[in-house]
Amino acid sequence: MSLDSFTDSVDEAVSGFFEPIAKWLGEVVFYSVPVAGTQLPLIVAWLVVAGVVFTAWFGGVQIRKFRLAVNVVRGKYDEKGSAGEVNHFQALTAAVSGTVGLGNIAGVAVAVSIGGPGATFWMILCGLLGMATKFVEVTLGVKYREVHPDGSVSGGPMHYLPKGLADRFGARGKTFGKVLAVLASAFVLFFGLFGGNLFQVNQSYAQLVSVTGGESGMLGSSAGALFFGILIAALVGIVLLGGIRSIASVTSKLVPAMAGIYIAACLVVIAVNVTAVPAAISTIIEGAFNPEGVAGGVLGALIIGFKRAAFSNEAGLGSAPIAHSAVKTKHPASEGLVALLEPFIDTVIICTMTALTIVIANPASWGEARKGESIGGVTITSDAFATVLPWFPYILTIAVMLFAISTVLTWGYYCMKAWTHLFGRSKASELTFKVMYTLVAVAGSLLTLQTLIDMADAVLFMLAVINIIGLYLLAPVVKRELNSFLDFVRRRDAGLDTDEDEDGGTTDQEPEKTTV
Numbered sequence: 001m002s003l004d005s006f007t008d009s010v011d012e013a014v015s016g017f018f019e020p021i022a023k024w025l026g027e028v029v030f031y032s033v034p035v036a037g038t039q040l041p042l043i044v045a046w047l048v049v050a051g052v053v054f055t056a057w058f059g060g061v062q063i064r065k066f067r068l069a070v071n072v073v074r075g076k077y078d079e080k081g082s083a084g085e086v087n088h089f090q091a092l093t094a095a096v097s098g099t100v101g102l103g104n105i106a107g108v109a110v111a112v113s114i115g116g117p118g119a120t121f122w123m124i125l126c127g128l129l130g131m132a133t134k135f136v137e138v139t140l141g142v143k144y145r146e147v148h149p150d151g152s153v154s155g156g157p158m159h160y161l162p163k164g165l166a167d168r169f170g171a172r173g174k175t176f177g178k179v180l181a182v183l184a185s186a187f188v189l190f191f192g193l194f195g196g197n198l199f200q201v202n203q204s205y206a207q208l209v210s211v212t213g214g215e216s217g218m219l220g221s222s223a224g225a226l227f228f229g230i231l232i233a234a235l236v237g238i239v240l241l242g243g244i245r246s247i248a249s250v251t252s253k254l255v256p257a258m259a260g261i262y263i264a265a266c267l268v269v270i271a272v273n274v275t276a277v278p279a280a281i282s283t284i285i286e287g288a289f290n291p292e293g294v295a296g297g298v299l300g301a302l303i304i305g306f307k308r309a310a311f312s313n314e315a316g317l318g319s320a321p322i323a324h325s326a327v328k329t330k331h332p333a334s335e336g337l338v339a340l341l342e343p344f345i346d347t348v349i350i351c352t353m354t355a356l357t358i359v360i361a362n363p364a365s366w367g368e369a370r371k372g373e374s375i376g377g378v379t380i381t382s383d384a385f386a387t388v389l390p391w392f393p394y395i396l397t398i399a400v401m402l403f404a405i406s407t408v409l410t411w412g413y414y415c416m417k418a419w420t421h422l423f424g425r426s427k428a429s430e431l432t433f434k435v436m437y438t439l440v441a442v443a444g445s446l447l448t449l450q451t452l453i454d455m456a457d458a459v460l461f462m463l464a465v466i467n468i469i470g471l472y473l474l475a476p477v478v479k480r481e482l483n484s485f486l487d488f489v490r491r492r493d494a495g496l497d498t499d500e501d502e503d504g505g506t507t508d509q510e511p512e513k514t515t516v
Contacts, residue, residue, distance in 0.1 A: 051129025115304025118287025122305025141321025155325020196411025201444025
């Protein structure tokens with residue numbers, strides 16, 4: 001049996017077994033209700049409402065404290081002797097690398113095709129709201145993280161849900177939190193293996209094949225696929241062995257590089273068509289409120305924009321706190337402020353740049369897609385760049401590769417923390433996971449396993465349901481931590497001694513009882 005026939009048979013077997021489960025799960029998790037002639041997925045509403053609530057609860061913290069967040073990333077408020085493994089900038093890039101990916105390239109193209117240019121406006125708004133949600137969940141992630149004897153750190157919803165609920169509600173809260181923690185770990189692990197690993201490798205391989213001669217090219221054979229998979233798996237395995245320090249070291253260089261390459265290409269297209277920029281911006285704003293020519297009218301554009309942003313920046317899903325929890329800090333809210341920059345980078349900047357480039361370039365494939373033609377999002381984005389840069393598919397391939405590798409690395413770290421929470425932190429346990437994760441990376445270039453990827457998407461958004469419930473219940477803790485850090489900032493800016501935390505709001509102390 002050839003390798004091709006073997007992989008085809010595996011794909012068919014997996015799809016045949018899991019397809020009914022995936023279909024049922026997708027219908028439940030992404031259940032939609034008809035609203036003004038279009039379909040509103042309740043999970044998207046759940047995420048957006050959380051952003052609205054937390055924006056109001058914390059007085060628009062994402063706007064008021066944006067400059068402070070930038071200063072924290074720059075290291076202005078670093079403290080000596082803080083527990084943790086990486087600095088603020090490294091934690092930010094590690095987390096951003098898990099959200100910035102193919103969705104920013106392909107997903108945005110699909111959004112402005114289905115929802116029209118106006119979807120961009122709502123995408124930006126949702127990104128701004130998501131900044132508040134990200135602030136809350138990451139603050140809790142650092143607050144209730146676990147610092148191990150060897151100095152390594154574990155955090156995320158599997159830690160702050162049981163610890164935080166026990167802190168606020170006693171024994172009953174602890175029991176409930178433990179159940180949620182097990183579910184959170186399982187959800188993160190499942191999505192990471194198939195959505196954060198296999199899918200990324202599969203799509204990057206597909207893009208690489210497309211620019212190297214297709215199926216008849218040097219990488220189009222099954223041997224080429226296997227070689228690519230082994231190469232990516234080897235790179236991922238080597239970095240994973242070094243833990244979050246190694247991952248953060250790579251992503252702190254990789255993320256700025258990949259974002260820089262992509263944004264520079266966007267700016268080239270925009271600069272060449274600079275006279276079309278005012279009209280494009282006007283089209284986006286008008287399209288956000290003009291029901292004509294948009295699937296589902298104004299609400300249709302809104303839903304598509306919100307859906308793209310919510311799926312892209314992962315605010316409220318509980319994944320980012322896992323990476324941010326490793327930061328060196330004594331004040332949880334300091335990293336919460338850093339984290340609110342994530343949706344801004346991912347959605348407000350990168351997604352918007354993609355959308356603006358497509359609207360300005362107006363490639364023929366985009367027009368065809370808006371008429372209902374089935375055209376891949378990557379193709380539309382690539383065609384938009386090709387109007388100015390005919391060789392851009394090669395640059396896009398580099399960007400896709402960087403996006404994919406950084407995403408696989410970050411989700412490898414997320415998965416390992418979920419794995420060790422479920423199966424323990426022994427060396428044997430960690431090695432078992434790393435071997436399994438690298439093998440899945442190899443399979444990514446050979447298999448599609450689309451049914452499992454669909455299931456992984458549904459599972460990840462199931463995590464958002466339990467995670468945001470916890471965020472609502474623990475919001476008072478976050479407010480206390482924010483006040484503690486702002487007091488520290490005032491004292492630091494005034495030149496006062498800040499070695500001692502007067503409010504006791506540090507991650508290294510036992511959580512204090514809080515009341516609403």
